[in-house]
Amino acid sequence: MGEPTSTGIEVHGVDTIPESERTAGPRDVVSILVGTNLCLGLVIFGWLPATFGLSFWACLTAQVAGTFLAIALVAPMALISMRTGTNLSTSSGASFGVRGRLVGSVIGLLLSLGYASLTIWTGGAAVVEPLAELFGLPNSSVSYVLVYALLAAGAVFVAVFGYRVLTRLGSWLAVAMSVLMVAGMLALAGRFDPTPVVDGGYLLGDFWTTWFLAFVATGISGPIAFITLLGDYTRYISPLRHSSRAVLAATAAGLALGLLLPQLFGMFTTFAARAGDDYVGALVAATPLWFLPLLLLNGVFGTVGNAGVLLYSMGLDLDAIVPRLSRVRATVLVSVLSMALVVTGYFVWDAADAVTAFLLLMTAAGTPWAVITVIGFLRCRGRYDPDALQVYNRRSRGGIYWYTGGWSVTATVAWAVGTTLGLLSVDTTIWHGPILELTGGVDVSPLLAGAAAAVTYLLLSRLSEQPMPETSPSPSLVRST
Numbered sequence: 001m002g003e004p005t006s007t008g009i010e011v012h013g014v015d016t017i018p019e020s021e022r023t024a025g026p027r028d029v030v031s032i033l034v035g036t037n038l039c040l041g042l043v044i045f046g047w048l049p050a051t052f053g054l055s056f057w058a059c060l061t062a063q064v065a066g067t068f069l070a071i072a073l074v075a076p077m078a079l080i081s082m083r084t085g086t087n088l089s090t091s092s093g094a095s096f097g098v099r100g101r102l103v104g105s106v107i108g109l110l111l112s113l114g115y116a117s118l119t120i121w122t123g124g125a126a127v128v129e130p131l132a133e134l135f136g137l138p139n140s141s142v143s144y145v146l147v148y149a150l151l152a153a154g155a156v157f158v159a160v161f162g163y164r165v166l167t168r169l170g171s172w173l174a175v176a177m178s179v180l181m182v183a184g185m186l187a188l189a190g191r192f193d194p195t196p197v198v199d200g201g202y203l204l205g206d207f208w209t210t211w212f213l214a215f216v217a218t219g220i221s222g223p224i225a226f227i228t229l230l231g232d233y234t235r236y237i238s239p240l241r242h243s244s245r246a247v248l249a250a251t252a253a254g255l256a257l258g259l260l261l262p263q264l265f266g267m268f269t270t271f272a273a274r275a276g277d278d279y280v281g282a283l284v285a286a287t288p289l290w291f292l293p294l295l296l297l298n299g300v301f302g303t304v305g306n307a308g309v310l311l312y313s314m315g316l317d318l319d320a321i322v323p324r325l326s327r328v329r330a331t332v333l334v335s336v337l338s339m340a341l342v343v344t345g346y347f348v349w350d351a352a353d354a355v356t357a358f359l360l361l362m363t364a365a366g367t368p369w370a371v372i373t374v375i376g377f378l379r380c381r382g383r384y385d386p387d388a389l390q391v392y393n394r395r396s397r398g399g400i401y402w403y404t405g406g407w408s409v410t411a412t413v414a415w416a417v418g419t420t421l422g423l424l425s426v427d428t429t430i431w432h433g434p435i436l437e438l439t440g441g442v443d444v445s446p447l448l449a450g451a452a453a454a455v456t457y458l459l460l461s462r463l464s465e466q467p468m469p470e471t472s473p474s475p476s477l478v479r480s481t
Contacts, residue, residue, distance in 0.1 A: 038174065063268050
């Protein structure tokens with residue numbers, strides 16, 4: 001298979017990327033993490049904590065603290081795919097087994113599905129409402145559905161062409177969308193008011209439980225959304241040419257900037273526009289006319305870029321679940337599913353409640369998987385057998401990661417324990433975990449889920465060694481560790 005070019009469709013699915021084609025570098029990781037995240041789909045997470053009844057400064061501390069805590073766990077995962085040459089869900093087969101890694105594929109698919117739908121959902125509002133204000137486009141259900149379809153089509157196009165197009169698009173969007181967000185903050189600077197934007201007090205009754213809701217739902221959940229996405233790009237980085245330290249630093253910086261810049265923009269403009277119930281509508285009403293074309297550009301290009309990244313990842317995960325599907329066919333299929341979810345969400349769900357509940361539940365399931373995968377990376381000292389990881393994709397059997405019928409009972413049980421405790425301690429307006437009383441009514445679901453998975457996994461695996469290839473890594477690889 002040839003190297004994907006900037007104009008051709010990427011030919012690789014979750015197969016191992018040959019060394020000759022691993023031409024990316026740390027700078028590419030920063031570009032794609034920053035550029036494709038400066039969109040309304042991420043901006044909306046700056047608005048969400050304000051709807052909980054918190055002040056600007058309480059929202060800010062919850063967002064920043066949660067984000068940096070989660071980055072400490074998530075960023076090292078970029079190094080795994082750098083070593084294996086495949087995506088993270090497939091790489092997790094080293095800990096979960098070549099069939100057990102389907103746990104990661106399903107988690108990645110659901111996470112990306114939810115975020116892609118949210119991105120198109122919010123992007124549609126950023127297109128329809130400025131067009132309605134500027135040109136009189138009917139603000140109707142028909143307009144929204146048509147715009148959703150056009151945005152989804154653009155995202156599918158980008159996702160199908162794959163890695164090279166996404167990297168180039170990310171570089172361009174990083175500059176263009178940053179300029180847009182600075183302009184928006186300047187336009188609203190005179191209206192900023194840090195007091196709560198909603199009446200009725202704190203969503204969960206008191207400050208600290210509500211603050212922890214924001215800490216988890218909009219802080220920790222941001223980096224957790226990338227637990228399967230990071231490897232989609234670092235698999236194109238050669239460990240023979242780039243150090244782990246440089247890739248880790250680039251990933252951490254890309255996550256911090258790519259998440260906090262749009263979220264802090266959303267938070268600032270929420271309090272300036274007093275956007276309690278409807279973020280985009282309040283923003284359009286509060287900003288001067290000259291800013292609306294810029295908002296429209298973000299609605300189009302920011303949505304296409306971010307949704308394109310998510311659909312690309314979904315296509316890889318579905319390709320990993322159903323090896324008979326090509327990456328392109330898998331991408332088109334998940335795009336149709338995402339569009340159906342967008343339309344359903346527009347007509348049926350309450351945005352804030354649905355998004356918050358989804359994020360918390362998926363964070364509770366995803367955090368234990370990420371913790372176990374990182375522990376496995378540390379136990380094997382970054383040494384993997386890329387060929388053995390592809391056993392399931394070849395529809396064959398055996399290899400050092402076969403464990404018991406393709407499943408690691410130890411990792412699967414540890415993940416189930418962590419996920420169960422996480423789900424039982426989640427607190428949202430839709431679902432209240434039955435063991436919340438034990439945590440003082442405070443939602444610490446990701447921390448509890450991650451800790452429970454780590455302890456269980458380490459205890460169950462204390463008498464066994466992590467499988468490692470028999471051959472030693474090359475001197476260049478050792479130096480990069």
